[in-house]
Amino acid sequence: MAIRNIRKYGDELLRKKSRKVEKIDKRILTLIEDMKETMYDANGVGLAAPQVGILKRVVVIDVGEGPVAFINPEILETKGNYIDSEGCLSIPGKEGKVKRPLYVKAKALNEKGEEIIVEGTELMARAMCHEFDHLEGVLFVDKLFEGEE
DSSP: OOOOOOOOTTOGGGGSOOBOOOOOOHHHHHHHHHHHHHHHHTTOSEEEGGGGTOOBSEEEEOSSSOOEEEEEEEEEEEEOOEEEEEEETTEEEEEEEEEEOSEEEEEEEOTTSOEEEEEEETHHHHHHHHHHHHTTTOOGGGGBOOSOO
């Protein structure tokens, strides 16, 4: 395992769409382990592959309940919404209020290639939306909330 360099705001790669993972091989599994280590080292709750320079649809999240790896994630359902402060490991020192769903249900593959369904509320839902946005080249600063709640 290795700690990878996190790409910073302004890096064009962060604005590109990620490609679907066609095969879960040793390289993808190593990427996932490296991403977990990098996320923990940076005191983050989530990390998407583009943030470490890999345009693959891979995300890791740990909101304090243990790490979850998402390969080719897809949001199935959202409910409600709320506004809260967000930051990003690729935009250090910047925070802003972002409107996100209160509940998110998503499907993805895990490291074994099995389909998983993950449901999250509040922080987990926020982290899922934030990290999945990275796979589309979208950053939280694109969604800063301005206006009435």
